[in-house]
Amino acid sequence: MNKSLNSDPEASSVLHAFRQNKRLSNKERLKNLLALFKREDRVLIVIVADPDSMASAFAVKRLLSRRVSEITIVHPNQIKRLNNLAMKNILKIPMQPLRGTKKEDYTKFVLLDSQPPHRKEFAHLQFNAVIDHHPLTEGWTADFIDIRDEYGAVCTMMSEYLKAARIKPAAALATALFYGIKVDTHNFTKKATTYDVSCFQNLFKRINQYWLNKIEQSDIRRSELKYFRTAFSNLKVHKHRIYVHIGRIGNPDILVVIADFLTHVHDIGWVIVSGQVGEKLIVVFRCDGYKKNAGKLAERVLGKYGPAGGHKQSARAEIPLKNLPEKFSQDFDTKLLIKLFMKHLD
Ligand SMILES: [Mn+2]
Known part of the structure; x- marks a missing residue:
């Protein structure tokens, strides 16, 4: 074993728990978890x-119901994604912000x-189970640690x-777990195990398909419909590529929705959608991935001005306007967007 890990008792204990856990059966894990609670x-x-x-x-709330006197779910982040808000409301998952929660009110x-070092908001909490x-x-450390990084x-x-x-x-719980x-797993296009596949299959017969559809489809605010009009009137097609600058927007998520929508257009290889949020130019890239790489394009064209990158089929850049060359930083529009990419795509 690595010597530096051995010299730090805390580090070796989390590593020890991590390794121990790998050898346990699901029944043993359940037994150890439930043993924590009175x-x-x-x-x-x-x-x-x-x-x-x-x-x-x-699911943990369900597992512990009738075993403990009170269960509260809290989150440090603000829930902004509409799909997540729909999930919370439709499936009636009771949650509240971590801010304002008194830790003295809780015993476990x-x-x-997530893991304790992931966020500063976790620093003042000693977790019993992770x-x-x-x-x-x-x-x-924690009394109970179950980390399965392959899942x-x-x-x-x-x-x-x-x-x-x-x-x-x-x-409701089955639909939540299924979703x-x-x-x-990005619909099983990313890391997944046969356990994920088999749970997914088992949950399928218990879900409510209508709830699931509603949750998956809720991604546009009524107030954002106007950006579609802007997108349709501003978009330009140039060499089988769609370019559009939407202008000022409140939340960059709408650029993703519009870009995804435009990938449905026949005979289009690239979709590049931009918008301004605060003093930043946000650019969303979509392509079919065939002999193309959206992440590399984003990095090549915009990486020198700010964070830019992603995957083969999708990428994103968030560029402070002041970092762009003078001619691009004023009155940005679809024409300038095309100009930015022209010499990089042929
Ligand atoms: Mn996760």
């Missing part, structure tokens, strides 16, 4: 709210889909806990 416990579940963590918290602390699938971090979603781990506890999730796995 009937009078008031449990605080902490998550950085996203579909995987929200569904996982919902659970962290899901369940996660991100790469192992060091320098912290596509914590929802899969939670489905295994529920199964070990012989709990059949009701439609969590879908989102974290």
Whole structure:
């Protein structure tokens, strides 16, 4: 074993727990987890709210219901994504902001889909249980640690806990877990194990398809519909590529929705959509990925001005306007957007 890890007792203990956990069966993990809690416990579940963590918290709430006296789910981040808000509202997942929560009101602390060093808001909490699938971090401890970094979603781990506890999730919980796995594995195009696939399959018969559709489809604010009009009147097609600058917008998510929509256009290889949020130019890239690389293009063209990059089919850049050459930093429009890319795409 690495010597530097041995010399730090905290680091070696989290590593030790991590390795021990790999050898346990789901039944043993469940037993160890439940052993932490007493009937009078008031449990605080902490998550950085996203579909995987929200569904996982919902599952832990189900696992511990009738075993402890109170369970509260809190999140340090603001929930802005409309799909996540729809998920919370439609599936009735009770959550509240971490801000304003008094830790003295709780006796046990659970962290899901994250690890203590991930956020500064976690620093003042000593967690009793940490369940996660991100790469192992060091320098912290917990009574119970279950980190399976090969898993596509914590929802899969939670489905295994529920199964070990012989709990059949009701439609709301099943839909939440199903959606969590879908989102974290990008519909199984990203890292996933056969466990993720099999949980996904088992949950399928329990979900409510209408709720799921509504959650997946809710990604446009009514106030943002006007940007579609702008997009249609501003867009220019140049050599099988669609370019459009939307102008000032409140939230960059709408650029993603518009860019994704425009990829449906027949015989178009690239979609490049930009908008201004505050004093930044946000550029969203989409392409079919065939002999193309959106991430590399973003980096090549805009990397020198600010953060830019991504994957083969999708990429993004967030450029402070003041970093752009003079002729681009004033009155940015679709023509200037085309000009930026012209010599890089032929
Ligand atoms: Mn996750």
